[in-house]
Amino acid sequence: MFHQTPLKTFTVAAVIAALALYAILGGYFPREIVIEIALLAILAVSLDFVAGYGGMVSLCHGAIYGIGAYAFAGMTAIGGYDTVTATLVALAAAAAFGLFVGAVAANITGIFFIMATLAFGQMAYVVVFESRALGGDDGLSGIARYDLSAIGIDMNDSLQFALFCLAVVVIAYAAAAYVLRSTFGRTLSGIHSNEDRMRALGLTAWRHKAVAFSFSSMLAGAAGILAAQHTQFVSPELLVWTVSGEVLIVVILGGLGTLAGPIAGAALLVLLKHKIGAYTEHWHLVIGLFLVAAVMAGGRGVYGQIEYWLRQRAGRRADA
Numbered sequence: 001m002f003h004q005t006p007l008k009t010f011t012v013a014a015v016i017a018a019l020a021l022y023a024i025l026g027g028y029f030p031r032e033i034v035i036e037i038a039l040l041a042i043l044a045v046s047l048d049f050v051a052g053y054g055g056m057v058s059l060c061h062g063a064i065y066g067i068g069a070y071a072f073a074g075m076t077a078i079g080g081y082d083t084v085t086a087t088l089v090a091l092a093a094a095a096a097f098g099l100f101v102g103a104v105a106a107n108i109t110g111i112f113f114i115m116a117t118l119a120f121g122q123m124a125y126v127v128v129f130e131s132r133a134l135g136g137d138d139g140l141s142g143i144a145r146y147d148l149s150a151i152g153i154d155m156n157d158s159l160q161f162a163l164f165c166l167a168v169v170v171i172a173y174a175a176a177a178y179v180l181r182s183t184f185g186r187t188l189s190g191i192h193s194n195e196d197r198m199r200a201l202g203l204t205a206w207r208h209k210a211v212a213f214s215f216s217s218m219l220a221g222a223a224g225i226l227a228a229q230h231t232q233f234v235s236p237e238l239l240v241w242t243v244s245g246e247v248l249i250v251v252i253l254g255g256l257g258t259l260a261g262p263i264a265g266a267a268l269l270v271l272l273k274h275k276i277g278a279y280t281e282h283w284h285l286v287i288g289l290f291l292v293a294a295v296m297a298g299g300r301g302v303y304g305q306i307e308y309w310l311r312q313r314a315g316r317r318a319d320a
Helices: 006-025 028-054 061-078 083-105 110-129 158-181 183-193 195-200 205-231 241-254 261-277 283-296 301-319
Strands: none
Touching: 006 028, 006 158, 006 261, 006 301, 028 061, 028 158, 028 183, 028 205, 028 241, 028 261, 061 083, 061 110, 061 205, 061 241, 083 110, 083 205, 110 241, 158 183, 158 205, 183 195, 183 205, 195 205, 241 261, 241 283, 241 301, 261 283, 261 301, 283 301
16 A cells, blocks of 8 residues: 655655756756656656556556657647647547556456556557558657746756656656545555455456556656657657566666655666766666666665665664
């Protein structure tokens, strides 16, 4: 069950503040790194919502991320619609796809659920890749960004766009935390803990799981919308299953079922990738070893392990 602890609040606030400071004091490249972290963090929060609290480990969140990006791109670059309408359509498209996947795969568990989501993700990738209307493997360009000049925000400025993305990270985390603290969120945690018992109580478990997957997909779609505006170009590479794999690594690295951990994990992974990549092309090996070490240390992730240590320390003090 989710609890918004002071440690979670401090962790999210500290990571967001540090990234904002990094963007403000840095130049163009540091701001690009912050944007990359923000997009990955939103996607990781969306995955942790269903994987950590619903037990649904998904390998199609990368595809949902791409669906959000393509829906926004199609509405603006092809349809000529305004960005507000495009955003609503993109969020609805991602949520609808997630609802469909969740409803179909809700009664499947374990490796079979993972493989089912992978299959759905690959189908979405093939549809986009072969669609001439969406540009096929050439992708789409000419995507509009939000016009927030009325409130003094220039979205074409790299710093302001980076800070906007960080604000969306906070909103995504707050939305996920709010849902998890609600009756629906507690029910989802109950299904994860003992689905048979919840069914015995008269609960329609598959429906709750499908709705949870749909909400998670909407958050993933929001990350896709920002990704489309960031580069103002989308391609089928956004839907490749390896994107889902990277997000899953972030969730495990930060701490599965912590919600705050994936945000810290996204920052850690991206910063390690760029810092180590400056010295060697084999940064994958270093990060792989780091991930193995994090898993072998208890499987709680970096944030999860810190939370565990503090809880153990508090327990010993209480016993004393």
